Amino acid sequence: MENLPRKVRSKKLNARVDLTAMVSVSFLLIIFFMVTIELGKPKAVDLTLPEKWHDDGVIRCGIGTNNRIITVLLDENNKIILYSGILGLESESPKEMKYGKNGIRQELFIRNKNIQEYSAQLGKLNRGAIVIIKPSKKCNFKNLIDILDEMTIAKIDTYAIVNDFTPEESKLLAAK
Numbered sequence: 001m002e003n004l005p006r007k008v009r010s011k012k013l014n015a016r017v018d019l020t021a022m023v024s025v026s027f028l029l030i031i032f033f034m035v036t037i038e039l040g041k042p043k044a045v046d047l048t049l050p051e052k053w054h055d056d057g058v059i060r061c062g063i064g065t066n067n068r069i070i071t072v073l074l075d076e077n078n079k080i081i082l083y084s085g086i087l088g089l090e091s092e093s094p095k096e097m098k099y100g101k102n103g104i105r106q107e108l109f110i111r112n113k114n115i116q117e118y119s120a121q122l123g124k125l126n127r128g129a130i131v132i133i134k135p136s137k138k139c140n141f142k143n144l145i146d147i148l149d150e151m152t153i154a155k156i157d158t159y160a161i162v163n164d165f166t167p168e169e170s171k172l173l174a175a176k
Contacts, residue, residue, distance in 0.1 A: 068115050070108070070131045072147060073165075075173050076138035080104055080147070084111070094172060099146055108154035131159040136173060 073081040082104065083094035097104045112129040119127035131151060135144050144161070151159050165173075 067118070068127070068130050070111060070129050071169075072104070072131060072133050073169060073173055074133065074135040074139040074143050074147060076136070076140070078143060079173075080143075081172060082107060099143075099150070104147070105150050105154055108150060108156060112154060112156055128155075128157055131156050133159060133161045134165060134169065135161070135163065136165070 067085060069086070070082065070084050075081070078099060080097040080099065080103075081094050082097050095107070097107060099105075108129070108131070115129045116127065119125070133144075133147055133151075
């Protein structure tokens, strides 16, 4: 027999696919979509607005809101002046207070408790005092931190730091 040329057969390789990279990519995609879904959810902020009532077509703040507002004026030498409502319309005169357990803390705690009880009688739960903190230019930073600590201790949830004084408040600070 003659030497016929043989067909050269190629070796068949095992076809094997490495899926390690695919698994890594799929996990990254799953994490990405989970994070974007979580960040895409709307976040609600509890907003406390004053009650409003109509008087001849004009919208004004109700009496209940004015009773919830407590203004704290801070001045030099650890001086604190506290009044409720709007200056000039308040039912009691402004008080000069001291820092500490028997001073501003006790006053804020009692007033907040009374406001919460009054609001509960009206059927509006979890409505405490609204405290406006007004540090003067002469007030030091320690006093501001101390009053913020007093807000936390007295469990005042709603407070704001404002730096603009009305002329009446400036006169009150200068007089006391």
